[in-house]
Amino acid sequence: MQISKRIGEIKSKLNVDVTDEKVEQDIRNSVSRLAKEIGMDAEFSGKLLNIMLTESVKLQQRQQFTPRQTHLGIFMKAKQLEAAGKKIIHMEVGEPDYHPPRNVKSALIKSYESNHYHYTETKGILKLRQAIANKVQNSTREDQVIITAGARFAVFSAFASLLRIGDEVISIEPAWPAYKECADFVGAKINLLKTTLEQQWVPNARTLGKMINTSTKMIVMNYPNNPTGKVLDEKITEKIVSLAKDNNMYLLSDEVYSDYAFNGFKSILEYGYDKSIMISSFSKGHAMTGFRVGYAIANKDIVDKMAKVQATALTSVAEPMQHCALAALKGNDPYQNKKKMKKRLDLICSRLRKISFRFFEPQGAMYVYPKFKNDIEDDDVAVVERLLDLGVAVAPGSGFGDPYRRFIRISGCQPEDLLEEGLDRLEAAMLLG
Ligand SMILES: Cc1ncc(COP(=O)(O)O)c(C=O)c1O
Numbered sequence: 001m002q003i004s005k006r007i008g009e010i011k012s013k014l015n016v017d018v019t020d021e022k023v024e025q026d027i028r029n030s031v032s033r034l035a036k037e038i039g040m041d042a043e044f045s046g047k048l049l050n051i052m053l054t055e056s057v058k059l060q061q062r063q064q065f066t067p068r069q070t071h072l073g074i075f076m077k078a079k080q081l082e083a084a085g086k087k088i089i090h091m092e093v094g095e096p097d098y099h100p101p102r103n104v105k106s107a108l109i110k111s112y113e114s115n116h117y118h119y120t121e122t123k124g125i126l127k128l129r130q131a132i133a134n135k136v137q138n139s140t141r142e143d144q145v146i147i148t149a150g151a152r153f154a155v156f157s158a159f160a161s162l163l164r165i166g167d168e169v170i171s172i173e174p175a176w177p178a179y180k181e182c183a184d185f186v187g188a189k190i191n192l193l194k195t196t197l198e199q200q201w202v203p204n205a206r207t208l209g210k211m212i213n214t215s216t217k218m219i220v221m222n223y224p225n226n227p228t229g230k231v232l233d234e235k236i237t238e239k240i241v242s243l244a245k246d247n248n249m250y251l252l253s254d255e256v257y258s259d260y261a262f263n264g265f266k267s268i269l270e271y272g273y274d275k276s277i278m279i280s281s282f283s284k285g286h287a288m289t290g291f292r293v294g295y296a297i298a299n300k301d302i303v304d305k306m307a308k309v310q311a312t313a314l315t316s317v318a319e320p321m322q323h324c325a326l327a328a329l330k331g332n333d334p335y336q337n338k339k340k341m342k343k344r345l346d347l348i349c350s351r352l353r354k355i356s357f358r359f360f361e362p363q364g365a366m367y368v369y370p371k372f373k374n375d376i377e378d379d380d381v382a383v384v385e386r387l388l389d390l391g392v393a394v395a396p397g398s399g400f401g402d403p404y405r406r407f408i409r410i411s412g413c414q415p416e417d418l419l420e421e422g423l424d425r426l427e428a429a430m431l432l433g
Contacts, residue, residue: 168189379398
């Protein structure tokens with residue numbers, strides 16, 4: 001730990017990244033050789049190494065002299081500006097601005113009148129689990145469904161129940177930061193498979209294959225993707241599924257944006273892999289973020305394990321909210337919402353084409369993730385701060401992965417007139433740059 005601390009200080013002085021995949025791989029190879037020599041179990045030695053690497057990285061990160069501006073810092077600044085009377089257009093948010101389905105309101109009232117405000121079975125009320133099972137796939141049974149407090153808690157319970165300290169998980173970047181946060185929380189080591197705009201955000205299956213070792217227990221994917229809007233085609237998904245299968249790993253597929261897939265989308269459930277976990281939610285498609293209802297579908301054994309985590313942490317999702325979710329399933333709101341979101345993202349794209357940005361046209365989700373052209377010298381945080389001064393909040397690209405410092409994420413969760421105004425200011429900010 002003393003040596004790690006010292007190395008951290010030196011790296012900080014030299015402005016060198018804390019982690020180096022090649023060095024890690026070399027260490028892994030020599031540790032596995034040494035373990036073999038002394039007859040130590042390969043998986044166990046891998047776990048011990050991961051614990052040490054994770055601790056060392058944390059310690060080194062603490063030695064960095066100039067911590068970067070975080071999302072939180074930027075949002076705090078937006079709040080301060082608003083409190084001082086400045087109007088901010090919020091194009092950073094990840095929640096729909098429109099209403100939940102109308103019948104959700106009556107379901108909420110009816111829950112009260114019918115005394116539906118008690119603890120429920122940890123996995124959720126039977127009717128909701130049955131309705132979700134019927135919606136996703138005819139062969140899914142209700143005991144393969146767990147209702148969770150948002151997709152976020154589904155992700156957390158999967159990590160907490162299926163991974164142990166020292167295990168490895170592979171996440172495809174850019175990615176929603178919660179996967180890394182959950183891995184850190186349970187003491188698992190996260191390995192990042194980077195994708196690029198130049199490669200149309202397609203993950204390289206060969207690189208993925210090389211990242212797998214005896215400690216790797218899970219792959220996490222999220223399509224339609226936050227922040228890129230990418231939807232993977234079947235061929236590459238099949239390759240990922242077969243890598244998971246060949247190595248007996250869990251495959252967690254976060255599909256919270258599947259209602260916003262513009263040209264079709266095939267859920268992981270349709271690939272028939274027994275160790276896959278499909279996660280979704282009512283937050284995005286039904287605009288019900290604050291109701292906190294999500295769900296996971298997996299084999300019964302996995303669902304039972306996840307239920308133990310949920311039972312320990314929160315007993316069950318609030319019963320009235322589960323009835324609201326059941327009501328929401330009856331309408332066709334997600335379809336209307338998808339049309340609305342597609343129109344907004346088209347508008348953003350058409351404006352971005354005229355400014356200094358390159359981007360992948362979203363095939364789904366609620367965001368555009370553009371990259372500044374080479375003539376802009378600033379990094380994402382500098383651009384985001386400049387934009388804030390002009391009254392527009394967007395998310396810095398590096399919040400979704402360290403290499404993405406020349407990206408910002410623009411959300412379509414505002415009405416078109418506000419988006420237009422925000423994009424006018426964005427254009428002005430880029431001209432200033
Ligand atoms: C990829 C992804 N998964 C899950 C969530 C959270 O969903 P929920 O509100 O259901 O917890 C988000 C929220 O932004 C997200 O972007």
